[in-house]
Amino acid sequence: MIKIENLDCMYKTSNNQMVQALKGINLTINPGEFVAIIGANGSGKSTLAKHMNGIMLPKEGDVFVFGKNTKEEQNNLFIKKSVGMVFQNPDNQFVTSVVEEDIAFALENLEIPFDEMHERVRMALECVGMYEYKDASIESLSGGQKQKIAIAGAIVMQPKFLVFDEPTSMLDPQSREEICSLLKRLNETMNIGIIFITQFMEEVALAKRVIVMNDGKIVKDISPGCLFEDIDFLESMKLKAPQITYFCLELNKLGENINPGILDLKECADELAAALKGNKL
Amino acid sequence: MLNNMMVGQFFAADSIIHKLDPRIKLLLTFVYTLLMFFIESMFIFTFNILAIIMVYKLARVPLKILIKSIKRMLPILLISAGINIFLIQGETVFKFLGINITKQGLCMVSTMIVRIICLISGMLLLLYTTSPAELVAAIEKILKPLKIFKVSPEEIAIMFSIALHFVPVLLLEAERIMNAQRARGAKFDSKHLKEKLKAYITIVIPLLISTSNRANDLAIAMESRCYHGGENRTRFKILHYSAYDLYALLISLLYVLLLLIFNKLDFFKIVM
Numbered sequence: 001m002i003k004i005e006n007l008d009c010m011y012k013t014s015n016n017q018m019v020q021a022l023k024g025i026n027l028t029i030n031p032g033e034f035v036a037i038i039g040a041n042g043s044g045k046s047t048l049a050k051h052m053n054g055i056m057l058p059k060e061g062d063v064f065v066f067g068k069n070t071k072e073e074q075n076n077l078f079i080k081k082s083v084g085m086v087f088q089n090p091d092n093q094f095v096t097s098v099v100e101e102d103i104a105f106a107l108e109n110l111e112i113p114f115d116e117m118h119e120r121v122r123m124a125l126e127c128v129g130m131y132e133y134k135d136a137s138i139e140s141l142s143g144g145q146k147q148k149i150a151i152a153g154a155i156v157m158q159p160k161f162l163v164f165d166e167p168t169s170m171l172d173p174q175s176r177e178e179i180c181s182l183l184k185r186l187n188e189t190m191n192i193g194i195i196f197i198t199q200f201m202e203e204v205a206l207a208k209r210v211i212v213m214n215d216g217k218i219v220k221d222i223s224p225g226c227l228f229e230d231i232d233f234l235e236s237m238k239l240k241a242p243q244i245t246y247f248c249l250e251l252n253k254l255g256e257n258i259n260p261g262i263l264d265l266k267e268c269a270d271e272l273a274a275a276l277k278g279n280k281l
Numbered sequence: 282m283l284n285n286m287m288v289g290q291f292f293a294a295d296s297i298i299h300k301l302d303p304r305i306k307l308l309l310t311f312v313y314t315l316l317m318f319f320i321e322s323m324f325i326f327t328f329n330i331l332a333i334i335m336v337y338k339l340a341r342v343p344l345k346i347l348i349k350s351i352k353r354m355l356p357i358l359l360i361s362a363g364i365n366i367f368l369i370q371g372e373t374v375f376k377f378l379g380i381n382i383t384k385q386g387l388c389m390v391s392t393m394i395v396r397i398i399c400l401i402s403g404m405l406l407l408l409y410t411t412s413p414a415e416l417v418a419a420i421e422k423i424l425k426p427l428k429i430f431k432v433s434p435e436e437i438a439i440m441f442s443i444a445l446h447f448v449p450v451l452l453l454e455a456e457r458i459m460n461a462q463r464a465r466g467a468k469f470d471s472k473h474l475k476e477k478l479k480a481y482i483t484i485v486i487p488l489l490i491s492t493s494n495r496a497n498d499l500a501i502a503m504e505s506r507c508y509h510g511g512e513n514r515t516r517f518k519i520l521h522y523s524a525y526d527l528y529a530l531l532i533s534l535l536y537v538l539l540l541l542i543f544n545k546l547d548f549f550k551i552v553m
């Protein structure tokens with residue numbers, strides 16, 4: 001589990017002003033959980049994520065990964081191996097230009113023996129559905145394919161958690177959908193805990209738990225359904241609910257009793273069909 | 282896929298050349314580079330170009346890729362040729378813009394162009410047929426003696442691999458910045474040198490900032506993938522010498538001797 005206690009983070013801006021990026025964060029994420037972190041730009045989401053796998057070390061407070069403090073040097077490899085991270089721009093994450101060689105990078109660092117390394121690279125590529133591209137040049141792949149390779153490069157370490165820092169923000173809708181279903185599959189079939197930072201509210205609906213951040217603080221820790229019902233709160237955080245929520249709310253204004261916490265398009269269609277059958281509309 | 286290939290990017294294929302040990306390929310490329318500086322005869326250069334075409338065929342690397350790469354370097358070649366052709370004194374063949382173009386100048390420039398093309402073709406063959414992981418492993422092995430001077434061959438090798446990967450990425454980035462600046466009025470196609478230079482300066486600063494941001498992101502990504510310096514890393518590619526390497530060495534040795542003998546004879550030797 002990832003346990004964050006009283007975490008504060010300050011940094012200096014280019015104007016020499018001190019900014020507090022995180023203020024007294026307390027958070028526990030259990031293995032196998034699918035958690036979305038949302039918030040306006042500058043709310044501290046990425047800074048929090050970087051503390052989870054020891055890229056940033058706390059000056060105030062503590063971060064524990066399976067009981068091991070990220071501040072202690074000897075825990076460094078264990079923490080990075082347990083909590084993988086995938087970033088926004090896949091192009092900036094590759095160290096070499098051939099797919100399978102890049103995926104093997106983490107295993108080379110972890111001193112994994114030759115045969116096991118090849119087996120794990122094969123499994124990671126199969127898991128993201130990219131095995132046929134193993135010899136391909138990374139430059140020849142599309143944005144979505146590159147992000148899948150970046151994910152394979154993280155899951156090859158067999159982590160217990162994966163932190164995704166806006167992995168879909170540079171992708172087309174089709175690739176976004178593919179990446180989202182891959183994350184869901186990783187969570188459901190491999191029981192990897194997913195911590196998903198995103199600006200797309202439709203993607204938040206994938207999670208079981210949403211953490212809303214504002215001005216370096218956690219302001220809400222709630223389920224997506226309950227969160228989207230409170231449109232005023234979302235808008236006060238400079239966020240928006242998914243289109244489907246606004247649609248349901250408009251129907252409610254017309255006097256129909258459609259649950260605005262519906263997240264799934266099919267579920268919404270079913271409720272509408274039921275309403276139509278009952279001559280509600 | 283061929284259209285997307287960048288200069289010097291690894292081309293995966295099942296060929297004898299791909300199977301050769303990268304240390305042998307590095308050694309042969311080094312010897313070949315030296316050899317190209319010894320050759321003076323256009324006849325031998327022509328012979329060498331035919332040999333290069335044969336080796337590319339053997340490596341199953343389409344010649345299209347090589348030609349595309351050479352085309353990209355052509356402007357640099359032509360500029361240096363243009364400067365040299367006016368500077369060499371000798372027997373005048375014709376006058377151009379009032380400057381004497383000499384027989385010696387023409388010979389020297391044509392040899393220079395062919396020599397550079399031969400050199401580029403040889404070096405690119407190494408990059409097309411050797412994957413970055415193999416190159417890194419080979420560089421590491423070759424630089425091992427530097428450990429005595431406390432230089433880490435592993436770190437040099439990883440730097441080389443990253444540089445190789447990022448050259449095409451940064452070229453694309455420069456192109457993107459160029460388009461953005463062109464949309465904002467930069468005159469890259471201007472006939473006035475001053476305006477043209479001014480336009481190119483507008484690329485430098487954004488490119489430096491973007492490169493520095495990329496380097497920062499890459500460092501974070503490497504750290505989160507457990508990179509902790511070069512020591513004790515295991516390898517995805519393990520290098521082994523095979524019989525093919527011995528044959529390649531012997532054939533190359535014969536080829537070098539043949540070219541040096543031809544070079545001693547005065548067939549088609551360039552008049553200087």
